[in-house]
Amino acid sequence: SAVISQKPSRDICQRGTSLTIQCQVDSQVTMMFWYRQQPGQSLTLIATANQGSEATYESGFVIDKFPISRPNLTFSTLTVSNMSPEDSSIYLCSVRGTATNYGYTFGSGTRLTVV
Amino acid sequence: QKEVEQDPGPLSVPEGAIVSLNCTYSNSAFQYFMWYRQYSRKGPELLMYTYSSGNKEDGRFTAQVDKSSKYISLFIRDSQPSDSATYLCAPYSSASKIIFGSGTRLSIRP
Numbered sequence: 001s002a003v004i005s006q007k008p009s010r011d012i013c014q015r016g017t018s019l020t021i022q023c024q025v026d027s028q029v030t031m032m033f034w035y036r037q038q039p040g041q042s043l044t045l046i047a048t049a050n051q052g053s054e055a056t057y058e059s060g061f062v063i064d065k066f067p068i069s070r071p072n073l074t075f076s077t078l079t080v081s082n083m084s085p086e087d088s089s090i091y092l093c094s095v096r097g098t099a100t101n102y103g104y105t106f107g108s109g110t111r112l113t114v115v
Numbered sequence: 116q117k118e119v120e121q122d123p124g125p126l127s128v129p130e131g132a133i134v135s136l137n138c139t140y141s142n143s144a145f146q147y148f149m150w151y152r153q154y155s156r157k158g159p160e161l162l163m164y165t166y167s168s169g170n171k172e173d174g175r176f177t178a179q180v181d182k183s184s185k186y187i188s189l190f191i192r193d194s195q196p197s198d199s200a201t202y203l204c205a206p207y208s209s210a211s212k213i214i215f216g217s218g219t220r221l222s223i224r225p
Binding site: 001006041042043045048090092103104105106107108109111 | 149151156157158159160161164203205212213215216217218
């Protein structure tokens with residue numbers, strides 16, 4: 001399965017600022033997924049990032065708040081903009097498996113605290 | 116009704132016990148069924164996946180899917196303290212996005 005490197009692993013940010021999270025995959029993948037996991041909660045899909053096109057956002061998430069870049073088939077960034085304490089969460093990137101391994105692989109996550 | 120329902124726990128059992136973790140789902144189109152394990156402060160790691168109904172065994176872990184009742188289970192035999200984690204079920208189909216259960220927090224007492 002793919003290996004995903006995600007950084008930063010954690011950050012503490014001031015409200016009103018922005019943070020960009022990077023996700024690097026060791027193989028080329030068509031789609032990359034960004035998730036949010038709020039404290040004590042399960043994973044919620046924010047958006048799907050396709051190379052060469054705009055990201056597709058889930059209900060409740062907008063591009064102005066969570067702009068995503070996907071410059072190539074191995075890299076993506078998620079920016080959390082104009083942060084408030086409610087944005088304190090773990091943010092994870094993920095890729096889908098191959099034709100012989102259907103499981104999704106996750107990065108280790110970015111633990112964001114907004115103060 | 117949520118697409119995936121999972122007992123959040125927490126579940127605490129003594130070391131060596133058999134653990135049963137369960138989920139129900141509502142979408143009959145789901146074909147792939149995965150279980151993820153998430154340790155504290157880590158991302159989820161894929162533990163097991165099955166396709167369609169049936170059982171799949173991997174060491175101390177057995178995943179079971181009953182599509183007729185829309186019920187999926189993960190059994191852990193001879194549980195170890197290192198199995199203490201949150202377990203998330205995650206079904207999906209080729210036409211849908213993956214849906215995660217809310218996770219069951221499991222604690223194995225030495």
